[in-house]
Amino acid sequence: MDYDYLSLDPDDWDGFRRLAHKILDDMIDYQQNISENTSSFPTQSAFMNICSPLPEDGEGEEEAYKVFKKSILPHLLNNNIRPRFWGAVVGTGSPFGMMAELLRGGVNSNLEALNSAGLVHNQVIEWIKQMLDYPKEAGGVIVSGGSEANFTALAVARNSKARVDMKAKGMQGLPSKMTLYVGDGGHHCLERSVELLGIGNENLRWIPTDDNYRIKINKLVEAIEEDKKAGCHPFCIVGNAGTVDTGAFDDFNALAELALKENMWLHVDGAFGAWVKLSENHRHLADGMERADSIAVDLHKWMYMPYGIGCTLIKDKLSHYATFVYGHEARYLKSGFDRVKAQGDHLSNPHNLALPLSREFRSLNAYMILRAYGRRRFSRLIQKNLDQAKYLAKLIEESGDLEFTAPVISNVVCFRYNPGGLSEEALEKLNKTISQGINDVIFWMFSDTTVKGKYSLRAAVTNHRSRKSDFEYAVSLVRDLGRKAVEAMK
Numbered sequence: 001m002d003y004d005y006l007s008l009d010p011d012d013w014d015g016f017r018r019l020a021h022k023i024l025d026d027m028i029d030y031q032q033n034i035s036e037n038t039s040s041f042p043t044q045s046a047f048m049n050i051c052s053p054l055p056e057d058g059e060g061e062e063e064a065y066k067v068f069k070k071s072i073l074p075h076l077l078n079n080n081i082r083p084r085f086w087g088a089v090v091g092t093g094s095p096f097g098m099m100a101e102l103l104r105g106g107v108n109s110n111l112e113a114l115n116s117a118g119l120v121h122n123q124v125i126e127w128i129k130q131m132l133d134y135p136k137e138a139g140g141v142i143v144s145g146g147s148e149a150n151f152t153a154l155a156v157a158r159n160s161k162a163r164v165d166m167k168a169k170g171m172q173g174l175p176s177k178m179t180l181y182v183g184d185g186g187h188h189c190l191e192r193s194v195e196l197l198g199i200g201n202e203n204l205r206w207i208p209t210d211d212n213y214r215i216k217i218n219k220l221v222e223a224i225e226e227d228k229k230a231g232c233h234p235f236c237i238v239g240n241a242g243t244v245d246t247g248a249f250d251d252f253n254a255l256a257e258l259a260l261k262e263n264m265w266l267h268v269d270g271a272f273g274a275w276v277k278l279s280e281n282h283r284h285l286a287d288g289m290e291r292a293d294s295i296a297v298d299l300h301k302w303m304y305m306p307y308g309i310g311c312t313l314i315k316d317k318l319s320h321y322a323t324f325v326y327g328h329e330a331r332y333l334k335s336g337f338d339r340v341k342a343q344g345d346h347l348s349n350p351h352n353l354a355l356p357l358s359r360e361f362r363s364l365n366a367y368m369i370l371r372a373y374g375r376r377r378f379s380r381l382i383q384k385n386l387d388q389a390k391y392l393a394k395l396i397e398e399s400g401d402l403e404f405t406a407p408v409i410s411n412v413v414c415f416r417y418n419p420g421g422l423s424e425e426a427l428e429k430l431n432k433t434i435s436q437g438i439n440d441v442i443f444w445m446f447s448d449t450t451v452k453g454k455y456s457l458r459a460a461v462t463n464h465r466s467r468k469s470d471f472e473y474a475v476s477l478v479r480d481l482g483r484k485a486v487e488a489m490k
């Protein structure tokens with residue numbers, strides 16, 4: 001058999017072009033009509049269609065697309081891109097973001113360092129630093145999202161502060177336990193990072209927070225002192241810019257002073273909250289964030305970019321490079337890497353600044369989107385979301401049967417239905433019923449959480465498609481479900 005012509009390129013380019021245009025049109029329609037879109041649990045026939053045996057001989061591009069359109073697309077749980085969605089902390093993407101994804105897939109570059117791709121990556125890092133008021137001298141790398149951004153920063157913090165050559169000895173060579181500290185509203189991905197970095201989750205100290213969900217500085221100082229007395233090595237403080245449950249911000253100036261005094265690394269998890277820096281009225285919440293040694297942000301939530309993109313910014317470029325650079329140069333890559341070095345500053349080469357070797361050209365998405373819409377559009381959208389959180393708070397205040405379970409600090413609102421006269425236990429049961437009712441209408445339109453012991457409904461407003469009327473609908477739905485649940489309890 002002659003394999004010479006075998007490839008994955010289409011035999012019929014014209015036919016392929018027609019299919020590609022159809023796919024594009026379908027997806028533009030999908031985005032355009034997203035508010036009316038509904039998704040359902042996979043039907044039996046969709047289930048059977050998706051879970052098929054691996055075809056020995058392919059069915060063709062057109063047939064594969066039919067499966068997507070008929071059985072996958074209608075049963076995706078992607079409520080998050082619709083206007084009435086404020087659960088968890090999610091991103092909505094955008095039509096132009098979808099097109100940027102197409103460009104990225106089209107060029108399918110594996111190198112983000114050479115030629116124009118390298119320029120794009122570094123330009124995006126420059127723009128992110130500018131938007132966050134982070135010092136110009138800092139470096140950074142584009143990663144897959146908030147979890148990886150935190151992991152990358154904590155790896156550098158650990159290696160840079162370790163009292164041994166961490167690359168050579170690992171945690172096994174340490175003379176004393178390394179400990180780190182975060183407010184009790186810190187995201188659970190920090191715990192995962194600490195586990196994967198070999199630090200051990202028992203060495204991550206969760207410090208109590210005050211009524212505004214800020215880390216208590218006196219408790220933090222006490223914990224550090226106790227650890228020092230016990231022979232541990234306190235090496236890192238993690239500040240929160242936008243805690244996931246309540247959208248709270250730590251006092252970064254106080255944390256920076258303490259970190260300086262104790263010779264500790266200050267890292268800020270600003271996955272979504274750091275972007276208040278772009279707002280007009282809430283930017284003060286992140287005052288002092290620029291003093292941190294590193295910041296983790298993502299761009300796929302409150303910057304509305306397609307999943308998954310995040311960024312780690314680190315002031316000490318050399319420590320960043322030293323943590324991730326390969327211990328020895330791979331012979332099969334040497335000539336390529338030499339060319340990257342010859343092209344410029346290899347401390348900014350993203351291949352030496354994060355886990356993957358092959359890199360998808362994620363920075364292209366951010367580049368295209370930022371170039372298309374500019375800083376001002378994002379600044380206005382973020383302020384709009386913050387104002388919408390206030391509007392939701394106003395609706396809650398005026399309702400008479402809803403109450404806050406945490407202060408509204410930024411774009412997160414925690415509340416519950418409370419018609420009065422019910423015990424804490426009964427309120428929890430009642431609000432769980434409401435949450436289930438919401439999920440039956442739109443899964444996670446509001447999600448739920450427990451803050452300082454109170455079961456709560458929760459909105460994180462990071463949606464560029466929402467309008468005031470969407471919040472009015474949601475509040476009336478909660479109250480309606482609440483009234484019905486109270487009736488049912490009688």
Ligand SMILES: Cc1ncc(COP(=O)(O)O)c(C=O)c1O
Nearest residue numbers: 089145146147187189244271298
């Ligand atoms: C404060 C915070 N940090 C980290 C993360 C994890 O980010 P990702 O989901 O992009 O991995 C989240 C996710 O919601 C978050 O809210």
